[in-house]
Amino acid sequence: MGLTREVELTQFISDEESRTKNLIVREVPLTILVNGMELATLQCTPDRLEYLAVGFLLSEGLIKKETEIKGITLNEKGWYIRVEVADDDLLEEGITSKRVIGTGCAGGISFYRAVDAKDCLPLKSNVMISKEKIFSMMKEFLGMSGLYKDTHGVHSAALCSSEKIEIFTEDIGRHNAIDKIIGECFLKRISAEDRIIFTTGRISSEILIKVAKQGIPVIVARSVPTDMAVGLAERLNVTLIGSVRRSRMNIYTHDYRVS
Amino acid sequence: MGLTREVELTQFISDEESRTKNLIVREVPLTILVNGMELATLQCTPDRLEYLAVGFLLSEGLIKKETEIKGITLNEKGWYIRVEVADDDLLEEGITSKRVIGTGCAGGISFYRAVDAKDCLPLKSNVMISKEKIFSMMKEFLGMSGLYKDTHGVHSAALCSSEKIEIFTEDIGRHNAIDKIIGECFLKRISAEDRIIFTTGRISSEILIKVAKQGIPVIVARSVPTDMAVGLAERLNVTLIGSVRRSRMNIYTHDYRVS
Numbered sequence: 041m042g043l044t045r046e047v048e049l050t051q052f053i054s055d056e057e058s059r060t061k062n063l064i065v066r067e068v069p070l071t072i073l074v075n076g077m078e079l080a081t082l083q084c085t086p087d088r089l090e091y092l093a094v095g096f097l098l099s100e101g102l103i104k105k106e107t108e109i110k111g112i113t114l115n116e117k118g119w120y121i122r123v124e125v126a127d128d129d130l131l132e133e134g135i136t137s138k139r140v141i142g143t144g145c146a147g148g149i150s151f152y153r154a155v156d157a158k159d160c161l162p163l164k165s166n167v168m169i170s171k172e173k174i175f176s177m178m179k180e181f182l183g184m185s186g187l188y189k190d191t192h193g194v195h196s197a198a199l200c201s202s203e204k205i206e207i208f209t210e211d212i213g214r215h216n217a218i219d220k221i222i223g224e225c226f227l228k229r230i231s232a233e234d235r236i237i238f239t240t241g242r243i244s245s246e247i248l249i250k251v252a253k254q255g256i257p258v259i260v261a262r263s264v265p266t267d268m269a270v271g272l273a274e275r276l277n278v279t280l281i282g283s284v285r286r287s288r289m290n291i292y293t294h295d296y297r298v299s
Numbered sequence: 300m301g302l303t304r305e306v307e308l309t310q311f312i313s314d315e316e317s318r319t320k321n322l323i324v325r326e327v328p329l330t331i332l333v334n335g336m337e338l339a340t341l342q343c344t345p346d347r348l349e350y351l352a353v354g355f356l357l358s359e360g361l362i363k364k365e366t367e368i369k370g371i372t373l374n375e376k377g378w379y380i381r382v383e384v385a386d387d388d389l390l391e392e393g394i395t396s397k398r399v400i401g402t403g404c405a406g407g408i409s410f411y412r413a414v415d416a417k418d419c420l421p422l423k424s425n426v427m428i429s430k431e432k433i434f435s436m437m438k439e440f441l442g443m444s445g446l447y448k449d450t451h452g453v454h455s456a457a458l459c460s461s462e463k464i465e466i467f468t469e470d471i472g473r474h475n476a477i478d479k480i481i482g483e484c485f486l487k488r489i490s491a492e493d494r495i496i497f498t499t500g501r502i503s504s505e506i507l508i509k510v511a512k513q514g515i516p517v518i519v520a521r522s523v524p525t526d527m528a529v530g531l532a533e534r535l536n537v538t539l540i541g542s543v544r545r546s547r548m549n550i551y552t553h554d555y556r557v558s
Contacts, residue, residue, distance in 0.1 A: 044526075045526040047526070049549050049550060050550040050554040051548070052546075052550075053546065053547050054546045054547075062549060064529060064551075065525050066527075067503060067504055067526060067527035068527070083503055083504060083505060083527070191523060192542070193501060193522075193523045212501070212503060242452060244326060244342055244471060245326055245342060263452075264452045266326035266471055267304040267306070267323050267325050267326060268325075268328075268342070270306055270323060283451070287312065288310075288311065288312045288313075290321065291308060291309040291310070295309040
């Protein structure tokens with residue numbers, strides 16, 4: 041299934057009215073079941089859904105790094121995905137500690153994320169990246185999203201070394217784009233430690249904690265962070281870089297990782 | 300408490316490195332309790348929190364239009380807000396039907412929102428707005444956010460008549476900005492029917508349903524919609540206008556309301 045759909049619309053350009061066609065981004069509701077139990081429905085862009093599901097479960101603490109995944113089955117007709125994990129007890133524990141009413145964008149589980157943050161230890165990585173690399177990789181990163189060029193309706197994220205972009209994702213949700221990376225790393229056993237995350241989205245506390253929990257010590261964002269994200273980055277020893285535009289950037293915390 | 304905080308940071312402009320100060324937007328975790336029961340924690344910008352709490356509860360279906368609110372108490376030290384409602388049974392019903400694990404941005408409750416959408420009836424409003432007004436009000440709307448100008452870290456929303464902006468809100472979350480409007484309308488008994496919503500955010504199915512549930516027949520967005528939002532707008536008889544820039548706009552559905 042495609043990631044875009046063509047729609048007919050009425051367009052005004054100055055006083056000129058016309059009927060025209062535009063591509064818009066697809067949105068699907070993906071329901072995630074773990075060992076048969078329905079846990080969540082994500083509104084998302086329909087690609088890399090196995091990675092999205094696993095990344096979401098990891099970010100929410102519903103599965104852990106040591107959890108063994110026995111199978112993943114995606115049903116693209118009903119938009120549900122079944123994840124089978126080995127340890128049912130671990131799952132039960134994650135669910136009972138997390139059951140709370142969710143919200144659209146602001147994160148109904150943020151209270152629990154604050155708890156997550158308390159358990160998070162400061163990162164020790166000494167990975168370095170040069171400012172020239174940050175500028176050139178941001179330029180490359182922004183150029184990679186064909187879906188953005190076509191629709192203007194998605195966020196992008198990328199996992200990078202200090203030298204190059206290794207995983208690139210897109211989604212209507214800035215959280216989903218990062219969860220797709222986290223899920224891919226988990227399933228392919230790629231270590232995210234000493235890596236760098238690029239994102240087009242704003243950095244709230246939730247994004248900061250999600251990334252720090254994976255041991256990723258550097259976040260490079262096109263947009264700005266909130267004060268809570270800066271405070272967490274300070275404490276968790278994460279280098280937080282924002283407002284990256286052409287030849288300009290702000291390093292909010294731990295600038296010693298930028299050479 | 301202020302909505303911004305000044306932070307010190309390292310800034311690169313071309314090859315020039317300096318220590319400088321910038322304003323960034325505040326983020327607080329607001330825990331909402333209804334009749335003593337903890338229902339959610341929202342990461343938000345700390346203003347109009349009474350409106351945000353009530354708007355969130357309405358959008359999520361946890362309270363209904365006929366619910367009588369007996370009191371709201373905000374605690375700004377612990378960032379929690381207590382809402383007392385008259386009918387405990389109604390609340391119980393709302394909660395048991397909604398209990399699900401939430402997600403950051405993609406909406407853990409979207410499955411239930413899809414159910415909401417099924418129950419939503421097509422809007423009958425014949426309100427009209429001229430394209431000149433859309434352009435001029437978008438310009439005014441974008442100029443109103445001092446917080447955006449200071450921090451670049453917030454979304455804005457506005458409730459308007461066909462002639463002028465009546466309520467203006469800002470928040471780090473595009474959902475929250477709209478919920479602040481919904482809550483204010485509820486508490487001040489302002490009818491949102493025949494009104495128009497302006498937003499800086501993208502239009503996903505969740506935003507579309509949130510607005511349509513309040514009987515608001517026209518959405519004007521600076522950004523683009525998803526295909527699911529366009530499909531819902533089509534069915535619910537909502538006029539969905541997006542990509543509004545200077546003298547250009549796309550009317551995705553029901554253009555008969557634009558003169």
